[in-house]
Amino acid sequence: xxxxxxxxxxxxxxxxxxxxxxxxxxxxxxxxxxxxxxxxxxxxxxxxxxxxxxxxxxxxxxxxxxxxxxxxxxxxxxxxxxxxxxxxxxxxxxxxxxxxxxxxxxxxxxxxxxxxxxxxxxxxxxxxxxxxxxxxxxxxxxxxxxxxxxxxxxxxxxxxxxxxxxxxxxxxxxxxxxxxxxxxxxxxxxxxxxxxx
DNA sequence: GGATCGATCGGCT
DNA sequence: GCCGATCGATCCG
Numbered sequence: 001x002x003x004x005x006x007x008x009x010x011x012x013x014x015x016x017x018x019x020x021x022x023x024x025x026x027x028x029x030x031x032x033x034x035x036x037x038x039x040x041x042x043x044x045x046x047x048x049x050x051x052x053x054x055x056x057x058x059x060x061x062x063x064x065x066x067x068x069x070x071x072x073x074x075x076x077x078x079x080x081x082x083x084x085x086x087x088x089x090x091x092x093x094x095x096x097x098x099x100x101x102x103x104x105x106x107x108x109x110x111x112x113x114x115x116x117x118x119x120x121x122x123x124x125x126x127x128x129x130x131x132x133x134x135x136x137x138x139x140x141x142x143x144x145x146x147x148x149x150x151x152x153x154x155x156x157x158x159x160x161x162x163x164x165x166x167x168x169x170x171x172x173x174x175x176x177x178x179x180x181x182x183x184x185x186x187x188x189x190x191x192x193x194x195x196x197x
Numbered sequence: 198g199g200a201t202c203g204a205t206c207g208g209c210t
Numbered sequence: 211g212c213c214g215a216t217c218g219a220t221c222c223g
Binding site for chain 1: 213
């Protein structure tokens with residue numbers, strides 16, 4: 001299995017988001033491979049996107065979004081949850097893809113142990129759930145997913161055909177501005193592992 | 198199955 | 211001070 005290169009991420013964010021469906025997120029934890037098939041993502045694009053953490057310009061928190069592509073942006077929210085994004089496009093243009101849900105593939109027992117024994121369908125079906133299952137926390141904020149020794153990276157897998165890719169508005173995003181109603185959520189049609197049907 | 202509500206704290210204004 | 215790219219428990223049907 002080959003890893004996705006920086007060139008993959010250095011493209012239009014909607015293209016990256018769409019093509020991430022069906023790829024494999026891998027976390028090496030205590031020498032074990034924990035992995036899952038990406039089944040749901042959301043794109044956050046530019047400072048004009050008012051749903052993006054970058055919409056007020058660069059801050060200490062969102063700095064990785066303004067950095068080069070292929071790096072992680074991990075943030076802490078609601079006082080108890082982590083969410084994982086992959087930075088896209090070019091340096092100094094803030095854009096990223098939020099990984100929202102996986103279908104567990106490898107290391108399922110280890111994931112379940114980290115998630116207090118919840119059933120398989122809930123193990124990684126949510127942005128904070130998958131971070132808990134894979135042990136992704138703020139230590140990965142700014143980590144290079146393309147580094148040879150990375151403990152978190154994305155492997156090329158089968159992908160999905162266009163008729164299996166569905167779109168919709170982003171979860172938790174409301175408002176009338178064009179960017180807020182844009183169909184920037186992508187998910188695999190019919191997957192039981194997406195966070196919302 | 199779906200709706201509602203409380204938990205809990207870092208980052209920003 | 212305020213609020214959030216959420217989750218899980220609990221309620222209802």
